[in-house]
Structures are given as structure tokens and as C-alpha cells.
Amino acid sequence: MILASPSPLGVALGIATALAYGSTAAAASRLDRKASQILLGLAWLLHAATLIHGLATGHARFGFAPALSVTAWLVLTVYAVESRMYPHLNVRRVLALMGGAAVLLALVFPGSPLHVSASPWLPLHLALGIASYGLFAAAVIHAWLMGRAETQMRQATAPEGGLPLLTLERLTFRFVTGGFVLLTATLVAGLLFSEQLYGTSVRAWKWDHKSVFSVLAWLTFGVLLIGRARFGWRGRAATRVLYAGSLLLLLAYVGSRFVLEVILHRTIA
Template sequence: MILSPGASVASLLPLAATSVVALLAYLLAGLGRQADWRGGALVIGWVAHAFAIVVHGVGVGEPAPGARFGFAPALSVTLWLVLAVYAIESRFVPIAGVRRTLALLGAGAVSLALLFPGELRAHGGSPWAPLHWVLGIASYGLFGAALLHAALLRRAEQRLRGKPVAGEALPAPDALPLLRLETLTFRFVGAGFAVLSATLLLGWWFADPWRWDHKAVFSVLAWAVFAALLAGRRAFGWRGHLATRWLYVGALLLLLAYVGSRFVIEVLLLRGTTQ
């Protein structure tokens, strides 16, 4: 575990305990051979993952009131939200061939959050800051769900054209129809765009003064790409590879806005100062 400034081994024990349970459960869900175990293991991992996120969010075990922020906790919450979408949606519509991948991604996210727990920030400052952070992470989760559906859409298109599909193939009889997948993809894009818009408006409103730093620039660029994608789909019927390319570009810019900048600060520059 890589300790951040002000962190102690004792203060990170609650995070370590919940993270290890989540990690083992995710690995069992992703690598286990017994199909009956994998579903239950994924649920256990998701619940333990939620406890680890709460430990981060409320600062359990920390010497002072506060919460830990950083690139790894942000990725951890994002993957947890994507798994939540998968868990809910899979109860109503068939989503095959992604459980193992999501379980292994969850294991990776939990491991990163354990290795890089982030910087402890004391409670205080603007009362709108927590809402701003929650909305920002929610937009990450919604766009993550959109990317998941875009990947499923691409695999379904490859199967329909008779092309080989890398990894575990989607069972054709149980696969979602292409139009349904496309509709779900853009519903998540639209929801993510609305939440991202609220995040930027809230940040602009309570920031004094507003700074055009790396996070702001990349966030606004991502917002512009998603706005162009939704406008292009409505006006010109964008779909297929053209639409997914715009989605990938916007998601990459959004990832660079917070996760990328914090990764550079925390890992490459080895700094824990608030940016």
C-alpha cells in the first residue's frame, strides 16, 4: 500500500479489510470455474466494494474528519456504478458475456484504490463541493455504462456480420437486439451529458474565482464532444462507428479531466497537494 501524506497504516486498516474482501470476491467471480459461485461472488464483491467506498467517503479510521480523493478512488466508484447498472439491467434484459470482464475490472479498480488511497481532505470549504464531486463521479459512471453498451453493440455487430469476436462470445439467442443496444447506449450518453452539465454549472457557480486549469479545460472539451454527438445523432442520425468514435473521444477527454490529472500528480510527480 502506498501511503499518501498524512496517512498511517492504522488509519487505512478499515479500507484494507473491505478492499481485500471485495478483491477476493471479484477474482473468484472473474476466474472461478464454478458457474454457481461466480454470480454470488460478484454480489459479495460489489457489496464489499460499496463498504470500501463508504470508508473512503466518510473517512473511517482517519485521524481527522475528512474524505480521501484521488484518481484511484474515482475509478473505483466509477466501476462500482457500472457494476450497479449491470446488476439492475441484467435482471430485465439479457446481457451476456461481460460478467467476467466486469468482475476483473472491479478487482483492478479495488486494487488501485488500495494501493493509491488518495489524499485526505478535511471537511470544509464550499458546502456545494461534495455535491459537485458526487455529480462528477455520477457522470463518470453513466458514461462508463454507455461505453459498456457501445462495446456490446460492437460485438453484436461483429457477430451479425460473421466476424470472429475476441474473448467470450455473446450467445446469439440471448443477445440484445442491435437497436435496443443502440438506444440504451445513447440513453446513458444523454443522462451522462445532463449530469456533466450540472456538474460544470455547479462548479462554475461556487468557484471563486473560476480557473481554467487542466480539469476545467478537459471537462469542457468533453462536454463539447458529447454535445456534438447528441446533436449529430438528432440532426443527422449519427450511428455505428461514427457515433462510437465520438463517444470514445469524449470519454477519453473526461477521463483525463480528473483521473488523468490526479494520476500525474499522485503517481508521476509524487505529490499530494490539492489541485
């Protein structure tokens, strides 16, 4: 899901963005924190320019790869804000690799145009869904950092100055909570206003693969939040539930669109 255009300028911006991300990942271990952050910031700006160019063209295109591209940019935006408060959050190489891969995928699989009968409100509905993807992706990265920190503590190899486990855990569940709220809004809008959003040719609600996986993901995240609030779930048990819910959510849109676009070669928006 992205407002993007496969124009020559859009392709050039995408290639420049991927190169900037690749350079950041390759040089991350040789540069100091400030220099690598500058490189990552440049890649982030190029990524933003690619998305803005798509908005300026006015041709809405949607697909699994553009959805991953926007999600990666949102995660990097979260990191840009968060690194100001927590300078020891060192995941620049991982984020650069993720961003570069997502941009390249969006160049190869740019998605399909939005149906002409769709409502002007549809981009807002899709934006809610993408924002929930971004927040859950940020939660997954923090959960991974939390697991890595736990392993390092057990092996007595934890670096000095790293983020405390409790801080990582608190950040993880803040992102889960925010993503759950946005996912709930997305599902409610799809349940109640599908015909208005997608056009009268679309049924109000249908239990296709996307709907089933989305609801399963929503239930999984709801169970996770209830389990944490009522039973104090934390650590590996909580992160496993988070990973399961995130996988279901990934299958909901990205997985179903991948099957339609790449395997079945269908271009339904």
C-alpha cells in the first residue's frame, strides 16, 4: 500500500534510496555513531522523497512490496525519534538492510492502481492499516532486542550502556498497544464501511484470507495485552505471542497480496 508511481524519476529515487541504505549497512561497523546516523538519515530522506513523489503523481498503487516499503519507513521514523531519547539503541545496520530490501522489492513489484470506483476515504483507511503494521514492526524489533539483551546477560557479555530490559519491555508493549488500537480501527472501518470505501461493486464484508488472518492477528494481540495486564506475561512467553500475532498480520495483507500479484498474477486492488 503506497501512493507510488513506476515513473523514471520514481525508479531513480528508489535506486538511490536502496544504495543509500546499502552504504549505511556496509559502513555501519567502520563509522562512529554520528556518521552512521547521518548516512541513515540521508537514506530515510530519500525514502521519504520516493513516497512524496508517489503522492505528487496522484496515481495510487497498492501491493505487498509497497506495503513493506512504507512499513520500513515508518519503523525508521520511529527509530529517528527514539534514538534522540535512547542514544544507545544500536540497530542502524538492521534497519538499513530492512529499508534497502523493502525499497528494492517495491521497485520490482510496484503494485496495482486503485480501482476507479474507490472512495476518497480509502487512502485514510489504508493508512490506518499501514500505521498499525509500522507499530507492530517496531514492537517486533524491540522484542528482538529484548531477547538479545537477555541472552547477553545470561552469557555475561552485555555491553555497557545498553538499554535496560525493563525499558525495552515497556517500549515494546507501548508499540503493541498503539498498533492494536489502529488495527482495531482498521477492522471496524472495513467491517462497517467496505462498500463506501471500495465502491458498490465490493461486498460489505467477506471472510477471505485477508479478513481471517487479520481477525486472528487482532485476537492474538488482544490476548497478549490481556495476558500482560491480568497475568503479568513478560519475557519469552510474551514475545512468542507477539511474533505469532505479527506473522498472522503479515500474512493478512502482505501474504495474500504476494499470492495474488506474484503467484496468480492478478492485479486486484
